[in-house]
Amino acid sequence: MQIHVVQPGDSVFSIAGLYDSTPNAIIDANELETPGDLVVGQAIVVPIVGQFYFVQPGDSLYTIAQQFGLSANQLAEVNGLQPNAALPVGLRLYIPEQPPTLISANAYIEPFGGEVSEVLRSSAEQRAPLLTYLAPFSYEIKPDGSLKAPPLDNFKAIADNNDASLMMVVTNLADGEFSAELGRTILTNENVQNTLLDNIVKTAKEVGFRDVHFDMEFLPPELKENYNQFLRNAKQRLSAEGLLMSTALAPKTSAEQEGAWYEAHDYKAHGEIVDFVVLMTYEWGYSGGPPRAVAPIGPVTEVVDYALTEMPANKILLGQNLYGYDWTLPYEPGGEFAKAVSPQRAIQIARENNVPISYDQEEQAPYFTYTDSEGNKHEVWFEDARSIQKKFDLIKDRGLKGISYWKLGLSFPQNWALLGSQFNVEKNQ
Numbered sequence: 001m002q003i004h005v006v007q008p009g010d011s012v013f014s015i016a017g018l019y020d021s022t023p024n025a026i027i028d029a030n031e032l033e034t035p036g037d038l039v040v041g042q043a044i045v046v047p048i049v050g051q052f053y054f055v056q057p058g059d060s061l062y063t064i065a066q067q068f069g070l071s072a073n074q075l076a077e078v079n080g081l082q083p084n085a086a087l088p089v090g091l092r093l094y095i096p097e098q099p100p101t102l103i104s105a106n107a108y109i110e111p112f113g114g115e116v117s118e119v120l121r122s123s124a125e126q127r128a129p130l131l132t133y134l135a136p137f138s139y140e141i142k143p144d145g146s147l148k149a150p151p152l153d154n155f156k157a158i159a160d161n162n163d164a165s166l167m168m169v170v171t172n173l174a175d176g177e178f179s180a181e182l183g184r185t186i187l188t189n190e191n192v193q194n195t196l197l198d199n200i201v202k203t204a205k206e207v208g209f210r211d212v213h214f215d216m217e218f219l220p221p222e223l224k225e226n227y228n229q230f231l232r233n234a235k236q237r238l239s240a241e242g243l244l245m246s247t248a249l250a251p252k253t254s255a256e257q258e259g260a261w262y263e264a265h266d267y268k269a270h271g272e273i274v275d276f277v278v279l280m281t282y283e284w285g286y287s288g289g290p291p292r293a294v295a296p297i298g299p300v301t302e303v304v305d306y307a308l309t310e311m312p313a314n315k316i317l318l319g320q321n322l323y324g325y326d327w328t329l330p331y332e333p334g335g336e337f338a339k340a341v342s343p344q345r346a347i348q349i350a351r352e353n354n355v356p357i358s359y360d361q362e363e364q365a366p367y368f369t370y371t372d373s374e375g376n377k378h379e380v381w382f383e384d385a386r387s388i389q390k391k392f393d394l395i396k397d398r399g400l401k402g403i404s405y406w407k408l409g410l411s412f413p414q415n416w417a418l419l420g421s422q423f424n425v426e427k428n429q
Contacts, residue, residue, distance in 0.1 A: 001421035002046035003385045005359075006038045019046045031344065031413040039350045041357030043366065043384040045417045050097040055087045068095050100424045103395065103402035106133040106167060106278065106317060109155070110407050116153035123408040124155060128162035130419055132426045133211060135167035137407065139203070140174070143185050145195030147203060156208055163427040165210035167246070170200060171217075178217040180260070187219070187226040197237050204243055210428055211275070212238055215248040221263035228269040235273050244275045251281050251303040251319075255310070271311025278404040279303055282321040287337040291327040291379040293365035295320065297390045304398055317404040318395055322412050324382025329369075344411035346382035357384075364390045385414040392422055402426070 002019050004010075012023040012035045027035045029047045038044075053064060061072040061083060068075075076083045079093050087093075109124055111117070128134060136155055140148040147170070159166050172183045186192055200212055214234070219227055231247065238245045247270050250261045255268070270277050281300045285292035300318075307316055324346050325338035341349065346366075350357050353370035360367060367381045395403060403419075419425075 001418055002048055002051040003389060003418075004044050004046055005386070006040055006042045006044065008040055010038055010040075011036070012038070015044070015046065019048055019052055021046045021048050029413065029417050031411065033348075034351065037351060039347055039357055041359065041366070041368070042347055042350070043357075043359075043386050043414065045385050045414045047417065047421075051095045053093045053095055055089055055091040055093065057089055059087055059089075061085065061087065064093065069098060070095070098422075100422060101396050102424045102426060103400075104132040104276070104317065104426045105130060105402050105419065105423070106135055106404040107131055108135045108137045108169065108405065108407040109409065110137040111151045111153070114151055116151050116155075117409075120409045121153060121158075124158050127408060127416060128158050128164050130416060130425050131159075131162070131164045132402070132428055133165050133167040134159045135169050135213060138169040138171040138173060138215065139200075141170060141172055141182065141186055141196060143182060143192070145186075145192040145199060147196075147199050149203070152207065165428040166208060167211045167213050168200070168204055168207070168209035169213045169215055171215045172219070180218050180220050183216055183219040183227075183264075184223060186216075187223050187230055193230055193233065197234060200234075201237065201241050201243070204238075205241070209243070211244040211246055213246045213248065213278075217248070217250065218260050219264035221260070224264045224266050227264050228266055228273070231270065231273045245273075246276045246278065247274050248278045248280055248319075249307075251279060251283075251299070253299075253302045253306045267307055267310035271307075271315055274315070276315045276317060276401055277307075277311070278317045279307060279319050280406075281319045282406065285325060285381050287325055287340065288334075290331045291325070291329075291338070291367075291381060293360065293363040293367070293381050293387075294324060294383070295365070295387075295391070296362075297364040297387075297394070298362065300391070301394060304394060304400070308398065313399040314401050316398075316400045317402050318391060318400055319404050319406065320388070320391055321383065322405050322407060322410040322415070324380060326378055326380045329377040329379055340410075341380065341382060342410035342412060343382045343384060343415075344413065346380050349380060359386060383412060383415070385418060388412075388415045388418060392418065396422075 012026050016023045025047050030044045065072045065075040136150045174182050250265050282295040285294045323340045326341050327338040355370045357368045365387045366384045369379050
């Protein structure tokens with residue numbers, strides 16, 4: 001699979017010719033609505049076997065081979081070159097496809113308004129072939145240990161038809177927010193916990209969940225060990241019923257990290273207790289904060305590397321956002337919140353306002369600015385094929401269990417094309 005960044009004068013026809021592909025293949029892979037009007041700086045995927053690399057100043061067969069996990073001799077042989085050949089700038093080299101890596105892939109799906117929209121239903125059907133788990137968000141715990149269920153629509157059938165499994169997401173959400181006090185009630189009352197586990201097991205068996213996933217956030221910091229002990233009890237109970245158990249973890253870089261989101265999440269304990277974790281490695285750029293990449297590669301890598309000091313790599317799913325944000329400038333703390341946008345919508349906004357897309361090499365994320373019809377300036381950060389490739393490279397380099405997406409229903413076709421070309425997704429049925 002080739003990633004191509006659109007340059008001035010490019011067309012789907014010229015790009016197809018450059019990589020021995022076809023215009024229709026490019027249009028389909030990128031779900032291009034206006035294939036005759038590409039955006040300069042837009043990253044598109046070209047569905048070919050392997051990829052091509054164009055020699056840059058200072059390149060050698062050795063340095064290029066290193067980038068792609070090959071030896072200089074392998075690269076030379078594939079391209080019919082001598083191992084010590086000088087490489088003219090601009091020479092097109094073929095990089096053979098590497099064997100796919102086996103991973104697990106999860107995606108949360110969040111219905112609103114008590115029903116599943118056609119957009120969500122269609123997204124689940126379209127993406128389930130590339131998922132190990134489909135995770136309806138969420139079963140909300142009540143103070144008495146009962147559960148408020150999300151609408152499930154035909155998610156079970158969708159999962160079954162694609163050899164995927166349902167993940168039962170259990171949260172301490174109350175009135176749309178994670179509740180510290182609800183968390184306290186749950187974690188300090190053994191009777192409530194027993195009732196809760198009874199209800200979880202009953203629901204999991206009735207619906208057909210394979211994994212029970214605790215996403216309990218903003219817990220009182222002093223209840224860290226209470227949470228750990230609850231998870232130990234839950235794991236014993238769920239394992240006896242043949243169920244897996246996982247947790248979502250705030251993005252920490254040390255055991256001592258302070259803050260309401262972090263302190264009750266004990267990476268070492270979770271790594272010992274649960275079958276796997278989801279690292280929530282996003283929201284550095286968030287709706288109420290200043291413009292920035294949502295998941296910059298540097299901070300994401302720091303969280304992963306800390307997690308690896310506390311638990312094995314084969315227990316870690318890297319969290320990945322399927323959205324970006326559109327900020328109105330100037331940013332003012334406490335002012336207008338940024339609007340969430342899908343990667344596909346971000347490209348549309350750039351096209352509608354006739355502005356190019358830039359790419360931040362440090363953050364490894366695309367961005368652009370524009371002025372709306374009312375004269376307001378905006379800054380948009382989102383994800384594209386280049387930024388997601390960096391996360392895929394991190395998963396492969398660190399040997400992680402896989403990836404977990406927040407959330408389905410947001411259009412990002414390049415992600416799924418790259419995922420399918422580089423990984424074999426584990427199926428649990």
